[in-house]
Amino acid sequence: MSISDNIARVHEIIANACARSNRNPEDITLVAVSKQKPSTVVLEAMAAGVQHFGENRVEESMQKIPAVMEHPDSIRGARWHMIGHIQSRKVKHVVPIFDTLHSVDSVKIAQKLSQLAQVADKTIIVMLEINISGEEAKHGFDLHNWQQSAEKREAFWQVFDELHQLPNLDIRGLMTMAPYYDNSEDTRPVFADLAALKETLSGDFGVTIPDLSMGMTNDYHIAIEEGATIVRIGRAIFGERI
């Protein structure tokens, strides 16, 4: 299967999941996760119509993104999404090359981002990474069992408020990763819980929170049924990583 065949197949699965859940496929953004893949492969995906790309390592991105963007075959309007954990000392490298950060997981990182974005005269689109499943290995604001914990809600509501005061950040949504399960159906409660959190937050703050970044190769069909607006797909497009 070629990359363009894979992309067509992913679009078909997105369309089917939308049909099952009465949604419009145009409301789903496909982010092709090109981590560990060379720029030639990114250009192939661009030629097949993909506009959004996800990377998780800063050093790799600092090489690859300019290489792709300066290539004559690069499309105009390509967008880069940082999906990996962001270390404080690397925020300065992230700001110039990425449009959207999916992995903002502390006030400290957000403050630093805001400062650097102001200097760069740029607005950064931000997703707040949420650890909804409670897995210890996961990054993100801890909102495991938030519906049962007034304490966790209070802490995060305060963070949410603080982050909205920061200039040059456009906080557009929440992001999560489901644990790996043999049966992808088991991810459903995790995605439903993030969707419920988004609804509760937007109600309490009286703001629109447009995006839910959730769903990867194993589980994006489920994430879409539960309200994902952005799916982050690597292996189904580019094959296994070594």
Ligand SMILES: *Cc1c(COP(=O)(O)O)cnc(C)c1O
């Ligand atoms: C690697 C990665 C993905 C893509 O995973 P696949 O299983 O290859 O689709 C999505 N989101 C994050 C945060 C990742 O690190």
